[in-house]
Amino acid sequence: MMKKTILVTGGAGFIGSNFIPYFIASHPEYRIINLDLLTYAGNLDNLKELDGNVNYQFIQGDICNRELLDRIFLDNVIEGVIHFAAESHVDNSISGPGTFIRTNVNGTFTLLDVARLSWKDKPHRFHHISTDEVYGTLGENGLFTETTPYAPNSPYSASKASSDLIVRSYHHTYGMNVVTTNCSNNYGPKQHNEKLIPTIIRKAIMGDEIPVYGDGKNVRDWLYVEDHCRGIDLVFHNGKAGETYNIGGRNEKVNINIVKEICSILDERIPRTDKKLYSEQISFVMDRPGHDRRYAIDATKIENELGWKAKENFESGIRKTVQWYLEKFNQGVV
Numbered sequence: 001m002m003k004k005t006i007l008v009t010g011g012a013g014f015i016g017s018n019f020i021p022y023f024i025a026s027h028p029e030y031r032i033i034n035l036d037l038l039t040y041a042g043n044l045d046n047l048k049e050l051d052g053n054v055n056y057q058f059i060q061g062d063i064c065n066r067e068l069l070d071r072i073f074l075d076n077v078i079e080g081v082i083h084f085a086a087e088s089h090v091d092n093s094i095s096g097p098g099t100f101i102r103t104n105v106n107g108t109f110t111l112l113d114v115a116r117l118s119w120k121d122k123p124h125r126f127h128h129i130s131t132d133e134v135y136g137t138l139g140e141n142g143l144f145t146e147t148t149p150y151a152p153n154s155p156y157s158a159s160k161a162s163s164d165l166i167v168r169s170y171h172h173t174y175g176m177n178v179v180t181t182n183c184s185n186n187y188g189p190k191q192h193n194e195k196l197i198p199t200i201i202r203k204a205i206m207g208d209e210i211p212v213y214g215d216g217k218n219v220r221d222w223l224y225v226e227d228h229c230r231g232i233d234l235v236f237h238n239g240k241a242g243e244t245y246n247i248g249g250r251n252e253k254v255n256i257n258i259v260k261e262i263c264s265i266l267d268e269r270i271p272r273t274d275k276k277l278y279s280e281q282i283s284f285v286m287d288r289p290g291h292d293r294r295y296a297i298d299a300t301k302i303e304n305e306l307g308w309k310a311k312e313n314f315e316s317g318i319r320k321t322v323q324w325y326l327e328k329f330n331q332g333v334v
């Protein structure tokens with residue numbers, strides 16, 4: 001059987017390295033090329049299970065490198081792109097926004113443009129992975145829908161919003177077959193140490209202060225990464241060209257409650273030797289500038305049109321996640 005080739009970008013990052021093994025296992029009809037620059041956020045150890053898999057190929061490279069992209073599209077019959085590669089950490093976008101504009105804006109443009117020129121009239125699909133942060137912040141009520149106006153507040157979300165609009169324009173101007181998904185905060189195995197949940201677990205186990213921004217009352221809508229992978233799969237295959245789909249777990253949580261939940265799982269799993277509670281390590285630190293107060297996604301469109309629903313609830317998902325990090329910690333990896 002002739003395999004279809006899909007180019008995945010940023011597949012060595014958190015979501016990509018959960019997505020590729022899931023996708024290869026669910027779709028033996030595809031061959032995946034994973035293009036990743038391996039910045040500090042990329043980790044090939046998270047894809048070890050694919051070593052020797054004939055349906056998988058890794059290329060180290062930059063989505064801003066047009067020559068490399070031309071070569072990849074020339075050497076392979078690529079029928080789809082699933083574009084994860086990005087700079088993704090808001091704090092880093094505050095201290096150094098330039099890389100975010102380079103990768104998220106220029107990189108997305110370069111990839112999209114090379115794909116357009118290579119595909120012309122050939123069947124294709126370009127799936128752009130984005131974030132709910134493009135919509136800005138919510139008050140106490142309301143949810144982000146696909147028609148909520150964009151109002152990004154950090155250089156990260158502004159760079160993602162820009163890339164979403166460039167992708168949109170390639171559909172309207174050139175008729176490209178694109179879809180975009182905007183998802184909420186993901187959690188699960190393989191996430192980089194710098195992000196909230198791995199940070200809480202690591203600091204707790206190491207006996208350090210567990211830092212919580214501001215008053216800890218910011219609200220995020222948490223999505224287990226495997227649910228996100230299933231959503232991407234559905235939209236990639238069945239989403240309408242030119243459309244965007246919000247993906248969210250309907251799991252709104254106040255940050256401080258997440259920290260407390262993780263602390264109590266740790267109290268139960270690996271109690272502190274001094275019999276104190278892990279929550280005693282919590283320390284409130286100065287708030288992040290421009291910190292959005294609340295994000296929450298209305299996932300009605302993907303649920304009704306494509307039959308997607310989050311399977312994991314937060315209580316079970318966070319237990320699995322803590323378990324994964326504890327195992328890695330014991331192996332000295334995290």
Ligand SMILES: NC(=O)c1ccc[n+]([C@@H]2O[C@H](COP(=O)([O-])OP(=O)(O)OC[C@H]3O[C@@H](n4cnc5c(N)ncnc54)[C@H](O)[C@@H]3O)[C@@H](O)[C@H]2O)c1
Pocket residue numbers: 009010011012013014015016035036037038039040041042043061062063064083084085086087088089103107129130131132160182183184185186187192
């Ligand atoms: N993690 C979340 O909660 C979340 C939520 C919503 C949307 N997203 C979006 O999902 C995508 C993936 O997020 P993630 O959390 O896996 O990110 P991540 O930071 O863990 O991984 C990003 C990957 O992209 C690679 N990369 C960075 N610059 C590159 C370049 N110039 N060329 C090629 N590869 C490059 C990195 O090496 C890394 O492997 C991003 O587009 C992000 O904006 C993430």
